[in-house]
Amino acid sequence: MTTALSLNGVTKRYGDFTAVQSLSFGVETGQICGFLGPNGAGKTSTIRMILGLVEPTEGSIEVLGTNDARKVRERIGFLPEERGLYKRMTPVDAIAFFAGLKGVSDREARRRAKQLLEEQGLGAAMNRPIKALSKGMSQKVQLLSAIAHEPDLVILDEPFSGLDPVNQQSLEAIIRGLAAKGSTVLFSTHVMQHAERLCDRVVLMARGRKMFDGDLSDARSHAPRLLVLEGNISLAAVQALPGIERVEVAALNDQDGTDQVQLSATLKPSANGQEALRAAFTQGLDIRRFELKEPSLHDAFIALTGDQI
Amino acid sequence: MRRLLKIALREYLSYVRTVGFWLSIAGLPVIMGLAIMAPTLVARSAPTPNMAIIDLSGRNLTPVIIKEFERQQNVRVAKAMAAAATAAAGPKAGEAIMASFDSQGLKAAEASFTSLAPKVAGAFKAPSAEVQIVPAPGPVAAATSAEAAGKALKPYLADETASGLTYGAIITADTKALSVDFWSRNIGPQTLDDSLKDILRDEDRRMRLTQAGVSDALLKDIDTAAPSVRLRSPKSQGDQVSLRDRLPTVIGFVMAMGLWTVILSGVGILLNSVVEDKSSRVLEVLLASASTTEIMGGKILGVAAVTFSVLGIWLTLGTAMLLTSAPGLSEDLVAILASKGLAYYFGFYLVGGYLMYACVFTAIGAFCETTREAQTLVGPMMLVLSIPMIFMSQSITHPDMPIIKVLCWVPPFTPFMMMVRAASGPTLWELVGTGLGMIAFIAVTLWLSGKAFRAGALSTSKLDPKALIVGVAKGLIGLRSKPA
Structure with missing residues (x-):
């Protein structure tokens, strides 16, 4: 696989303010890479x-084999984040x-535009002024404007916003289609669910720094897995189960006159959730509901950055 | 270049396809036509005002006044014939008619008019008289004092009767001087009272000199032997300075005014276009698709095409109107435009001036999200642009005044000041020097504006004039200003 995009130790300062600090990552050709992080x-x-x-x-x-993207603008x-048409x-x-x-x-451009x-x-709206279209429609038009020339590298800044x-869903399908045709896609978002559904890999940013760069399972592995148990159980009993690192009370319920707790x-990172669950039943704990929760990208982000997004 | 042309074409079409564009094309000629025709239309639609003379001076002045107004009317008719002949057959025809009038009177002028411009003479309609002297109404004529005459006159001027009287002049005399109570239907400023004053002053002088023993023949001789003043200049083509000699200066001034208007209109359109692109975030998309030079160049070229299209259409319409209504002048105009090179100067200063101001306005627009923001920066620019306007009219009469010469060397003013001076024959070194200065200034403006445009296009914060200056300064040392 060839590298479509590669950043090496990139820093951007505006006076005393450092917007980006020593950022390095690469995106392989044909990959969909999520560029994630909160605003700022x-x-x-x-x-x-x-x-x-x-x-x-610094x-x-x-980009696409050159050190100046302006030379490969046409590819x-x-x-942009703020739409312009x-x-x-x-x-x-x-x-x-x-x-x-x-x-x-010109002829080919119009043919592709119509197609x-x-x-x-949007066939019925193709000859209406853009100001007469709904926001969703005009955003689609903007996206189509960005990809009609069948680029090798597509950069989408917050494409799902609004x-x-x-x-x-329709936009996700377009992005998948682009990758399927061999385009490399880099898209920024602060909505982790889109990245989870679309990305081969993610780059997590916070306060101008890269906090993580890898595939989704790697990212998730940085966040703890949780075993949620609900019933008439004690904190100490659950803490004693195999593979448990710590236990927190999530909620207290009083149902049917009995003390229910969640x-x-x-x-623990190496622990098997099934084993802990099995032990709980073997020990006869009064469990009414259980759930083994795999971490989301959002959890991973919080674990990696300590930030909320 | 391909991208630049594409952006220019889009810019051009986006304006040409609007109704406003065609309205603006039609609007100016209509307004100008109205402005030109309005005085004639008003004069034609209004009846000649009537004036009653109540002469209580005992000097029988009414016939003198009637005779002088007739003479003034003859002068107006002669001038109107000369103007019509000038338009149809050129300035020489007009001058010949006035010469005939001065030497032999109105009949000779009419004959000259018929022979020099027979077509126009056939359709000529003489201007109506400034005033018609009518007999005073009975009660007014019967009055024996100014007060009584005034009292009797009032109802006739206040529309209380259907007399149709507009003015009444009550003339009285004491031992020293004549005096006039000039009554008018309207309060607004009048010109007739001044005319009346001149007529009576001349008549009074004539009478006193006669009483002092000066013969009528001598008085006539003195009037006829009034010194004649001939205006001569080394820059005139003939013996004396003629209308033909003055035309280039007038045309130069008109062209300079046109230049100022066209450039200002063009850069105004450009500013709005950039502000619109900036506020709708199109600029950022464009920056990812084309270079700053291509975007700026495309927009400047596109709006230039719009402006020049409008100018071209107006010039074509103007030429057609000139050929139809004043074929005699068109030949001279073409000769002047060619011989003095005014057309070439206009082209040069139009391109130079437009480029200079277009760059600055484009850069300003890139920093502005709204037209209101743009106005805060354009305001001072407009003050600067008004400076040549102040001095341009002075250049007609005093093209070589030091201040005007100095202003020609200030690049932002060069296009306008040199255009207005071009007809008066500035020296070669002035032409070349100011031209080179302007070109150098344009190059610097282009470079700085390019930097500022890039910085402005990517900034999303509210306009801060300081940010514009910092943007330009950072551009100078190779940095980039901070985007939001």
Whole structure:
């Protein structure tokens, strides 16, 4: 596999403020990489550096085999965080215009624009001014404008922001389609669920620094697994089960006149949750409900950064 | 280059496809036409005002006044014929008609008009008289004092009767001087009272000199032998300075005014366009698709095409109107534009001036999210731009005044000041020097604006004039300003 994008020790400072600190990561060709972090984590600054819109203070960036993305503009598709379209243009004109800027001939650009709009269910709106479209529709048009020239590298800055669940699903399908055709996709988001569904790998950012870089299972492994038990049980009994690191009271219930408690037991990294559960039943603990919870990317992020997102 | 042209084409089409564009094209000629025609239309629609003279001076002044107003009317008719002949057959025809009038009177002028511009003479309609002297109504004529005459006149001027009287002049005399109570239907400023004052002053002088023993023949001789003043200049083509000699300066001034208006309109459109792209976040998308130079260049070129299209259409319409209504002048105009090179200067200063201001306004627009923000920065720019306007009119009469010469060397003013001076024949070194200065200034402006535009396009914070200056300064030393 070849590397489509590579950042080495990239730092960006604005006066005394460091937006990005010593950032290094790479994305292989055809991968979908989630670039995750809360607002202010340095995602947009990094994307602008990758695109060559701003220069890094330190470090180097290689994009599609060159150290200056501006030389390969026509092979890159970009969807900015804040959407920008000519409001009086029609979708077909807008998509064809941006594809034309990326080197696609006028006729071919219009053909692709129409095809993409039809595929996305926007055929009926293709000749209406963009200002007359709904937000979801115009965001789709913006995305199509970014990919109509069939780029090798697609960079999407918060592509899901402002979209309803139906359009989010549709956008996920487009992103998967791009990767299936061989494009490399880097997308930033602060909504972990999208990354979990889409990404081959993730780069987690916080306060300008990279906190994690790897695949999803690696990321999740940094967060503890939990065994949630509910019933008439004591904290000490659960703490004594094999593989349990610590136990916390999650909730107290008083049902049917009996004291019910919900305990959240954190498993040791090497522990087997099934074993602990089996031991609980063997010991005859009064358990009414149990759940073995695998960590989410969100949990992993909190574990890795100590931040909420 | 391909991307630059694509951006320019989009910019151009986005304006040309709007209704406002075509309204603006039609609007100016209509307004200008109205402004030109309005005085004539008003004059034609209004009847000639009537004036009653109540002469209580005992000097029988009414015939003198009537005769002088007739003479003034003849002058107006002659001038109108000269203007019509100038438009149809050129300035020489107009000058010949006035010469005939001055030497032989209105009949000779009419004959000259008919022979020099027969077509126009056939359709010529003389301007109506400034005033018509009518007999005073009975009760007014019967009054024996100014007070009584005034009292009797009032109802006629206050629309209480259907007299149709507009003015009344009650003339009285004491031992020293004549005096006039000039009554008018309207309070607004009048010109007739001044005319009346001049007529009566001349008549009074004539009478006193006659009483002092000066003969009528001598008085006539003195009037005819009034010193003639001939205006001569080494820059005139003939013996004396003629309208033909003055035309280039007037045309230069008109072209400079046109230049100022066109450049200002163009950069105004450009500013709005950039602000709109910035506020709708299109600029950032464009920056990922094209270089700063391509985006700036495309926008500047696209709006230039819009501006020049409007200018081209207006010029075509103007030329068509000129050829139709004043074919005599068109030949001279073309000759002046070619001989003095005014058309070339206009082209050069239009391109230079537009580029200079377009760069600055584009950079300003890149820092602004709203037109209100843009106005805070454009305000001082407009003050600067008004400076040449103040001095341009002075350049017509005093093209070589030191201050005007100095202003020509200030690059932001060069296009306008040099355009207005071009007709008066500035020296070669002034032309070349100011031109080179302007080109150098444009190069620096382009470079700085490019840096500022890039910094502004990526910034998302509220406009801070300091940020603009810092953006430019950082651009100068190779840094980039902070995006949000």
